[in-house]
Amino acid sequence: MLKIDNLELNYGVIRALKGITMEVNEGEIVTLIGANGAGKSSTLKAISGIEKIKSGSITFMEENLHRKSAQDIVKRGISHVPEGRRIFPGLTVLENLEMGAYLRKDKEGIRQDLKMVYERFPILEARSKQDAATLSGGEQQMLAMGRALMSRPKLLLLDEPSMGLAPILVREIFSIIKDIKKQGTTVLLVEQNARMALSIADRAYVMETGSIVLSGSGEELASSKDIQKAYLGG
């Protein structure tokens, strides 16, 4: 579904991605794990067109995304939940969700998807008229995910959904991610919480300073000695 080939990305003179190659197949949850500054978020930003790439190629559904603008990429079915949630604080919860469907014209479909999002996140329905800034961290994360689902994506990019959340909320968020996959949306998940991410992932890539150093199935990596030592605390 998504193929990345030898992708490089620079911030000025800093080489954030030094030629990474990976792929995501339809129906999978694929996770990218690694330490701070490894290039995980940069990879997602390159895919969704927020950062311009230096070289290499990104192919989605047999189509090269090179030089496509962010909105063209959203139109093609990739939705990005950015790191730190980034909801629109001055808008209500409902308005935030409507922004997710910004590029869609099918009113009926939008209404259905709104209902679907409310079913998945009942708390958002209860708070729909509230200023999004008044939500708790966990609710904001749900809002950010709901907003991304409103564009009815084929591929959902999740950047650190567990960031700053209590363990019980992290479990809830991850079980929702599994549900999203079950309903047919492919997920590319970036996480610091490697143990949690590996537990739900079909496949995983491990990044280190701009390169992919390991890859394999979620279970394989979770039981690998190197990974346990580096990321899972022994």
Added chain:
Amino acid sequence: MKQSFSRKNITALLILVVSVILLSVMFGLIPPKWQKTFITACYYIIGALGLNLIIGVSGQFSLGHAGFIAIGAYSVGIIFQSNATIYGFALGTALGIVITCAVALIIAIPTFRLRGDYLAIATLGFSEIIRIVIQNLDITGGASGLSYLSFEGINDQGMFIMMVITIMLAILLIVNYVKSSHGRATVSVREDEIAAEAMGINTTKYKTVAFLIGASLAAVAGAYFGPMNFFIKPGDFGFTKSIDVLVIVVLGGMGSLSGTVVGGIFIAVMNTFLQDYSEIRMILYALILVLVMILRPRGLFGNKEITDIWKKKTKGAE
């Protein structure tokens, strides 16, 4: 939804007509010194409404307003040399808007890669460029400026009515824009540019649209500036002019149109009162601004509108 939308606009139009008549009658009754004050207030409000759209709604910190005001003022000024009628005024204003949009577009392309303070400095620079260009052209009268012929057939009261109508149309335009899906997209750019981009919103487009509308309103404010003062020179459009308008927006509350209107009146009235204390005028002015900002850190209205009162409490809130 659509029906109530147009009904709202009709109600707004009705209120507009009635209040224009009321205001103009009241205007005729006040002493000339205060007439001048309210004309100045209107001029500030038109410019500040535009800046509020740029700063308050789209969240782009622009200090280039003086340049656009200058373009509007000079367009009308030049046309007025041969035709100082209401038609000349309309032509000059239209010309000013067209030139302003062209210039604003040229400014927007390189500067909208910048954010916050950097954008402010860049727009400030462009505004100064406009001023210097005007200062060195022949048609604008160079550094010595342009004298205006008096406005044929329009007295102070007539001008006041024109300005009030302009303000109301501007408010109608901005309210409808903000409530449209384009406006929502513009607000989302203000709240979080990266998230807006991730939602598939063309952030540059909406920033530019808001900037163009805002700059056009500055040009309209400028169009009134000449007939108001009978004389314009490049020195009138230094960066302090941008600051004057910015003060109204911040004082009234960024994003609040009611705030801008009240802020504009507040500043003009305060200036008139302070004329009696000429030596310490600027000190008092600054002190009052500091006080307001301490007491109301988000401006007089924050991001609320006067109409919000009716929305929450029904009646009796006046």
